Amino acid sequence: MISKKMQGRLNKAIQLEFESSYLYLSMAAWCEATGLDGFAKWMVAQSGEERSHGMKVFKYLNDQQSRVKLPAVGEPKQDWPSIVEVFEESLAHEKKVTAAYNDLMTFAGEEKDHATQSFLTWFVDEQIEEERTAAGILEKLKLVSASPSGILLLDSHVSKRSFSPAAAQ
Numbered sequence: 001m002i003s004k005k006m007q008g009r010l011n012k013a014i015q016l017e018f019e020s021s022y023l024y025l026s027m028a029a030w031c032e033a034t035g036l037d038g039f040a041k042w043m044v045a046q047s048g049e050e051r052s053h054g055m056k057v058f059k060y061l062n063d064q065q066s067r068v069k070l071p072a073v074g075e076p077k078q079d080w081p082s083i084v085e086v087f088e089e090s091l092a093h094e095k096k097v098t099a100a101y102n103d104l105m106t107f108a109g110e111e112k113d114h115a116t117q118s119f120l121t122w123f124v125d126e127q128i129e130e131e132r133t134a135a136g137i138l139e140k141l142k143l144v145s146a147s148p149s150g151i152l153l154l155d156s157h158v159s160k161r162s163f164s165p166a167a168a169q
Helices: 004-034 037-063 083-110 114-144 148-158
Strands: none
Touching (some): 004 037, 114 148
């Protein structure tokens, strides 16, 4: 069984993942309203992935006979000036999530909670991919930001992304 402090911090991690999911869903709505259907599809897939991350922590807490207590999720931002700013915020958010998991990993070490450290390794590794993906799309968007046809080409390219909750397990 994990400590009450770790339990509380892991419940906060669930909240952060669900907030991430909600933020990406809001970004999807903005993209859809802006006519960027491919980016909207990408954001919906990203939202699903973040929700699955929250459920992974949820399951871990239950597996450790710890209490899941879901904190409230705040209202996400609704509007952005451009798709470039959407991905700037996406990257900044992923860096925030990375910092949170790094802090959790450090805390697990301080608590000598080896099981939780082992569990958190997956998230630390996952955040490398999350930041790399957001940064890569942002770099491409900056290259074509003055070209509507370039943005539409990227929109088409990112629309190929899909997410399967079963594959995330």
